Amino acid sequence: MKKRYLVVALILLSIVSLFIGVKDISPLELFDLTEEKTQVMWIARVPRLISIIIAGVSMSIVGLIMQQLTRNKFVSPTTAGTEDSVRFGILVALMLFPNASPLLKLLVAFVFALLGTFVFMKILDKIKYKDSVFIPLVGLMFGNIIGSITTFFAYKYDLIQNMSAWLHGDFSTVLRGNYELLYVSIPLVIIAYLFANKFTIAGMGEEFAINLGLNYKQVVNIGLFIVALVTSVVILTIGTIPFLGLIIPNIVTLYLGDNLKKSLAHTALLGAVFVLCCDILGRLIIFPYEISIGLMVGVVGSGIFIFLLMRRKAYDR
Amino acid sequence: MKAKIGILTIVAIVLIAIFMSIDASGNWDYVLPRRLKKILAIVLTGAIIAFSTLVFQTITNNRILTPSIIGLDSLYMFIQTFVIFIFGSTHMTLMNKNVNFLISAGLMVLFAGLLYKWLFKREGQNIYFLLLIGLIFGTLFNSLSTFMQVLIDPNEFQVVQDKMFASFNNVNTDLLVISFVLVIAVAVYFWRYMKYLDVLALGRDQAINLGVPYDFVVKRFLIIIAILVSIATALVGPITFLGLLVVNLAHQVMKTYQHKYLIVGSVLISIVSLVGGLLIVERVFTFSTTLSVIVNFIGGVYFIYLLLKENKSW
Numbered sequence: 001m002k003k004r005y006l007v008v009a010l011i012l013l014s015i016v017s018l019f020i021g022v023k024d025i026s027p028l029e030l031f032d033l034t035e036e037k038t039q040v041m042w043i044a045r046v047p048r049l050i051s052i053i054i055a056g057v058s059m060s061i062v063g064l065i066m067q068q069l070t071r072n073k074f075v076s077p078t079t080a081g082t083e084d085s086v087r088f089g090i091l092v093a094l095m096l097f098p099n100a101s102p103l104l105k106l107l108v109a110f111v112f113a114l115l116g117t118f119v120f121m122k123i124l125d126k127i128k129y130k131d132s133v134f135i136p137l138v139g140l141m142f143g144n145i146i147g148s149i150t151t152f153f154a155y156k157y158d159l160i161q162n163m164s165a166w167l168h169g170d171f172s173t174v175l176r177g178n179y180e181l182l183y184v185s186i187p188l189v190i191i192a193y194l195f196a197n198k199f200t201i202a203g204m205g206e207e208f209a210i211n212l213g214l215n216y217k218q219v220v221n222i223g224l225f226i227v228a229l230v231t232s233v234v235i236l237t238i239g240t241i242p243f244l245g246l247i248i249p250n251i252v253t254l255y256l257g258d259n260l261k262k263s264l265a266h267t268a269l270l271g272a273v274f275v276l277c278c279d280i281l282g283r284l285i286i287f288p289y290e291i292s293i294g295l296m297v298g299v300v301g302s303g304i305f306i307f308l309l310m311r312r313k314a315y316d317r
Numbered sequence: 318m319k320a321k322i323g324i325l326t327i328v329a330i331v332l333i334a335i336f337m338s339i340d341a342s343g344n345w346d347y348v349l350p351r352r353l354k355k356i357l358a359i360v361l362t363g364a365i366i367a368f369s370t371l372v373f374q375t376i377t378n379n380r381i382l383t384p385s386i387i388g389l390d391s392l393y394m395f396i397q398t399f400v401i402f403i404f405g406s407t408h409m410t411l412m413n414k415n416v417n418f419l420i421s422a423g424l425m426v427l428f429a430g431l432l433y434k435w436l437f438k439r440e441g442q443n444i445y446f447l448l449l450i451g452l453i454f455g456t457l458f459n460s461l462s463t464f465m466q467v468l469i470d471p472n473e474f475q476v477v478q479d480k481m482f483a484s485f486n487n488v489n490t491d492l493l494v495i496s497f498v499l500v501i502a503v504a505v506y507f508w509r510y511m512k513y514l515d516v517l518a519l520g521r522d523q524a525i526n527l528g529v530p531y532d533f534v535v536k537r538f539l540i541i542i543a544i545l546v547s548i549a550t551a552l553v554g555p556i557t558f559l560g561l562l563v564v565n566l567a568h569q570v571m572k573t574y575q576h577k578y579l580i581v582g583s584v585l586i587s588i589v590s591l592v593g594g595l596l597i598v599e600r601v602f603t604f605s606t607t608l609s610v611i612v613n614f615i616g617g618v619y620f621i622y623l624l625l626k627e628n629k630s631w
Contacts, residue, residue: 074449078456123624133445140452141381142624145617148558152614155607160481161474165467242456292467298460302453309449 063245
């Protein structure tokens with residue numbers, strides 16, 4: 001898959017995405033839209049497209065960084081407890097400051113995400129048996145535990161349905177004025193790109209990286225910082241999109257290998273294209289209603305993930 | 318060893334006696350049969366969960382996994398949410414509890430069976446691989462049920478929410494009888510394989526060296542676990558971390574590797590913690606939260622402690 005094919009696909013799908021919806025707008029009338037249609041365009045459709053692209057790009061890149069740093073192909077925010085920590089953080093923010101501004105919520109969620117991811121890294125250090133399948137298992141169990149603590153408090157304050165509604169990945173609620181927080185992840189993606197080579201070296205192992213003169217601890221911390229912040233931002237504005245950070249980087253490394261600098265651009269593009277595809281499908285299947293992105297990616301993603309696992313097994317033998 | 322088991326038995330009996338007699342104020346005819354039913358449900362599920370987690374941890378050689386990891390809990394929630402989503406909560410209350418039990422338990426066993434069959438068809442599969450696939454199915458079921466939970470009416474959601482947490486109230490007598498019969502049948506079947514557990518605890522390679530037909534035995538154990546967990550979940554609802562909590566406690570209390578003691582010990586600890594927990598929930602918190610939420614909370618915190626503190630066991 002060449003990069004330019006992905007770019008073309010992304011542009012085509014973006015155009016398609018802009019013209020799908022209950023309000024019928026055809027590409028031909030783009031230059032003489034009625035007042036109403038212009039508003040639909042600028043308040044709903046364009047923000048939706050932007051948020052899809054940002055979420056797709058940043059979540060995939062975050063997954064790639066995590067996989068580099070842990071040297072395990074099956075680690076991602078879903079399988080390392082990061083997403084569950086963010087949810088816990090959001091709940092805590094809601095309980096302590098009911099009228100919190102989005103920025104404050106983001107801050108609390110981010111602190112929790114960072115803590116959760118650090119604890120997970122700590123656990124990884126202690127695991128002696130580094131079977132590549134075992135590590136995501138530990139991560140998912142760890143996530144379940146944080147989830148159970150969240151449930152404990154959510155149940156007490158009768159917030160369970162609210163929590164699951166807010167945090168279920170869904171683009172249909174994206175409107176101008178409530179998605180702008182997502183822009184926070186753009187500079188983070190750029191930082192990730194600048195640090196790409198260092199992440200690649202860090203991925204070769206602590207001792208090796210230090211031998212090569214890399215400040216290993218600092219690079220890992222920067223990586224985790226990006227991971228935690230991006231995950232918090234995306235979950236707060238869109239909700240959970242399971243498996244996204246897992247499958248996209250895996251597909252890209254299948255044909256590009258482990259050089260982060262090379263694969264970053266592909267990962268970003270493929271992530272955006274994939275989310276865009278799922279979103280368009282979700283909007284068309286039960287038109288005029290829509291299937292949320294959380295469910296679409298959950299179904300498609302788990303299928304692809306199982307396929308990847310099976311394939312890995314086939315190579316092992 | 319025997320003394321420890323003796324003490325645990327006495328504690329369990331005392332707690333059960335307190336539970337049966339507290340605040341009865343003379344209405345024995347009314348109180349006793351109701352509480353007896355509840356206690357039987359607790360003893361049965363407590364024993365099943367402790368036992369299946371212990372066996373599961375032995376065959377996976379791992380102290381931090383529970384059988385619900387292969388997605389049975391999520392499947393149960395998915396079935397319940399689906400029924401309420403399609404037919405509405407009135408149907409759910411009208412629907413015969415036996416039918417619901419049989420459908421849920423049947424589907425869970427079927428799911429586990431298909432999963433095993435599909436994965437074991439290829440020889441030499443890693444057991445962690447099986448678990449990971451199960452977990453992914455769990456996430457899939459979760460996405461599906463969350464999607465439906467977001468859409469349904471808040472009143473209906475209350476019914477779903479009740480199903481999310483294990484409850485020992487209103488357990489049907491018929492179901493108890495069916496479950497007891499099933500569990501006894503499974504126990505009889507298990508008896509023949511029990512001797513392998515101590516050897517399996519040494520790890521796969523050692524066990525094969527010592528002449529255990531490893532794949533054969535592990536498959537049998539996995540099937541037994543799937544049936545037992547399905548029964549317990551369909552009977553009272555999901556309690557994810559109870560098994561983790563009690564089995565690890567049993568290991569710490571009993572300090573042995575002989576499974577005949579470990580099984581008895583963990584079953585007793587499980588009963589003690591469930592009955593004790595229920596007493597605390599009913600008398601101290603006066604029902605402001607459910608037992609399974611508390612068990613999951615305590616189990617979860619204890620588990621994080623285990624992960625960070627005790628790295629030598631795995």
